[in-house]
Amino acid sequence: MAIQYSTRIDAAALASLEARLSGDVITPAHPAYDTARRVWNGMIDKHPAAIARCASADDVAVAVRFAGEHELPLAVRGGGHNVAGTAVVDDGLVIDLSAMRAVRIDDSRRTVHVQGGATWGDVDRVTQPFGLATPGGVVSETGVAGLALSGGVSAQRRLHGMTIDNLVSAQIVLADGRTVRASADEHADLHWAIRGGGGNFGIVTSFELRLHELGPEVFSVNVAYPVQDAARVFAGWRDAVAGAPDELSSAAFLWTLPVIPDLPEHLRGLAYAGIDGMWAGDPAEGERRMQPLRELATPLLDMSGRASYLDEQCALDPFFPPGLRYYWKALYLDGLPDAAIAQTVDWTARRESERTLVVIRHLGGATARVGVEETAFGDRSSEFMLSIDATWDDPADDERNIAWTRAYWHDAHRFSQRGKTYFNFPGLLEEGDAAVRSSYGSNHDRLAQIKGRYDPENRFRLNQNIRPAH
Ligand SMILES: Cc1cc2nc3c(=O)[nH]c(=O)nc-3n(C[C@H](O)[C@H](O)[C@H](O)COP(=O)(O)OP(=O)(O)OC[C@H]3O[C@@H](n4cnc5c(N)ncnc54)[C@H](O)[C@@H]3O)c2cc1C
Numbered sequence: 001m002a003i004q005y006s007t008r009i010d011a012a013a014l015a016s017l018e019a020r021l022s023g024d025v026i027t028p029a030h031p032a033y034d035t036a037r038r039v040w041n042g043m044i045d046k047h048p049a050a051i052a053r054c055a056s057a058d059d060v061a062v063a064v065r066f067a068g069e070h071e072l073p074l075a076v077r078g079g080g081h082n083v084a085g086t087a088v089v090d091d092g093l094v095i096d097l098s099a100m101r102a103v104r105i106d107d108s109r110r111t112v113h114v115q116g117g118a119t120w121g122d123v124d125r126v127t128q129p130f131g132l133a134t135p136g137g138v139v140s141e142t143g144v145a146g147l148a149l150s151g152g153v154s155a156q157r158r159l160h161g162m163t164i165d166n167l168v169s170a171q172i173v174l175a176d177g178r179t180v181r182a183s184a185d186e187h188a189d190l191h192w193a194i195r196g197g198g199g200n201f202g203i204v205t206s207f208e209l210r211l212h213e214l215g216p217e218v219f220s221v222n223v224a225y226p227v228q229d230a231a232r233v234f235a236g237w238r239d240a241v242a243g244a245p246d247e248l249s250s251a252a253f254l255w256t257l258p259v260i261p262d263l264p265e266h267l268r269g270l271a272y273a274g275i276d277g278m279w280a281g282d283p284a285e286g287e288r289r290m291q292p293l294r295e296l297a298t299p300l301l302d303m304s305g306r307a308s309y310l311d312e313q314c315a316l317d318p319f320f321p322p323g324l325r326y327y328w329k330a331l332y333l334d335g336l337p338d339a340a341i342a343q344t345v346d347w348t349a350r351r352e353s354e355r356t357l358v359v360i361r362h363l364g365g366a367t368a369r370v371g372v373e374e375t376a377f378g379d380r381s382s383e384f385m386l387s388i389d390a391t392w393d394d395p396a397d398d399e400r401n402i403a404w405t406r407a408y409w410h411d412a413h414r415f416s417q418r419g420k421t422y423f424n425f426p427g428l429l430e431e432g433d434a435a436v437r438s439s440y441g442s443n444h445d446r447l448a449q450i451k452g453r454y455d456p457e458n459r460f461r462l463n464q465n466i467r468p469a470h
Helices: 011-020 057-069 120-130 143-150 188-194 228-243 283-294 340-348 394-415 432-456
Strands: 025-027 050-053 074-077 093-096 103-106 113-114 166-171 181-182 203-209 217-226 248-256 272-279 305-308 325-335 357-362 383-391
Touching: 011 025, 011 050, 011 057, 011 120, 025 357, 050 057, 050 228, 057 143, 057 166, 057 203, 103 120, 113 325, 120 143, 120 217, 143 248, 181 188, 188 357, 188 432, 217 228, 228 248, 228 272, 228 340, 272 283, 340 357, 340 394, 383 394, 383 432
Parallel strands: 050 093, 074 093
Antiparallel strands: 025 050, 103 113, 113 203, 166 181, 166 203, 217 272, 217 305, 248 272, 248 357, 325 383, 357 383
C-alpha cells in the first residue's frame, strides 16, 4: 500500500527540514512513525504530516520557522501525557522534544535546569541523590513541560507550592523562531504568563526550577477502607486535614483494588475508599502526625510507611500505563460539605468502568499563599480539587465513559461557584474559550495581551487556547 503523505506539505520540503536539523524528521514512511505519533492516551489517534524530533534548542527554532513558512498546524510534545492529546496533530508538524531530556543541578543557585522533553523521573533521579527535590508530578513518566506550564500539583504541594511557583526562569523559542529567556528580570511578562498559561506563548527548551531539601526518606500514608465507609472516611479526612501543617499533602479517593497476586484473594478487584498522602519532612514526625488518617474506619489494607521519595514517585506508574483509554476532568471546589461528599460517593458508585478513579486533592498551604495576580494561574482560594479520571480499555465503551464523566463533572459545578478547571486534566478541551475565560478569570485579558505580543498569529493554539488580543 502506498504511504499517504500530507496534503499540506510535500516530501521534498520535509527532506529540506531534516537536512537543517541535528535531530530526525519522522514522516509516515519512517518505520518509527506509528510509535512516534502515539501519546499516552490510547484514545488519541492522530496522523501528523511529520514529527520533528529535535535534538537541541536550535532544532526547535528551525522547526518553528519551518511550520510558520509552510503554514502547518503545530503541536508541541513534551512528555506526551496530556489526556487531551494536544501533543499531536493531524496533517501538521509535531515539534517533539522527547529526545531533549538533560537535567543539570546549579549548586550556586539551588536550582535545576531541565530540558523541555524531560520527565519527572528524569528530574528526581538527578536531584534525589543530593536530598533535593522540586515539586512535580506523582507519576514518573509524566512530562515536566506540560505539567509545569499549567500549574503542577505535587505530593509536597502544601509545603513547596505549585510547580509554577518554583519556575525561576525558562528558555523559550517564540513563534517567530527567536529564543528568549524569561525570568523576573527578563521578559517578565512572559515569565508571568508561562506560570499557568500553558503552551500558549512558545516552546520551552529549558526550565530552571527551584530545589528544596526533601528525602531521601519520607513517610507516606496509603490506606484502603471499605467502600461502604466512604462518606465517613471522606468527612473524617476533611476534618483531619483542616488546618494541617504544610508538610502534609493528601487526597481522598474512590478506586478499585488491582487484581494482582500480591493482594489477598478476597481483596482483589474490590472497590474501596482510599486516603493517600506524604509528609514532606521528618519521617518520624510524619508517622505520628498522619496516624489519624489511618484510623478513619477499619482499614481493609494499610500500606503506609517509610519509603524513599524516589520510590514513592514511581509507585503509581504501573497503574497508569500508556495505551489505555482515558478521559480526565477536574474542577476546583468551593469546599467539601457533606453534600459534595455524598455526590462523590453516589456518582462514583455509578461509574462505567472499574478502572475509573475519582480523587479529591487537598490544596491550601503554600499553594494558596500566592496572590491571584502574581501568576497567570489565577485564583487559588479553593482548598479542594476534584478530578474525575475515567479509564477503560475497550473503544466500544468510549461514548458511555465520556458521557458519564461529563454528566458528573457538570453536576459537580453545584459545589464550584467559579467553575474553574485544571488544564492539566482537561478532558478533550471541549469547553474551549468559555473554560479558558472562566478558569483564568481576572487574569484572562492580561494573558490575551501578552499572547498578542508574543504569538499574534496564534501559532501555538493546540492547548487551552488564549486568543491573542490585537
Ligand atoms: C499518569 C499521569 C499522572 C499525572 N500526574 C499529575 C500530577 O501529579 N500533578 C499534576 O499537576 N498533573 C499531573 N498529570 C497531568 C499532567 O500535568 C498533564 O498531562 C501534562 O500536560 C503532562 O505534560 P506532558 O509534557 O507530558 O504533556 P504533553 O502532552 O507532551 O504536552 C501537553 C501540552 O503542553 C504544552 N507543551 C508540552 N511541551 C512543551 C514545551 N516544551 N514548551 C511549551 N509547551 C509545551 C503543549 O501545549 C502541549 O500540547 C498527570 C497526567 C498523567 C497522564
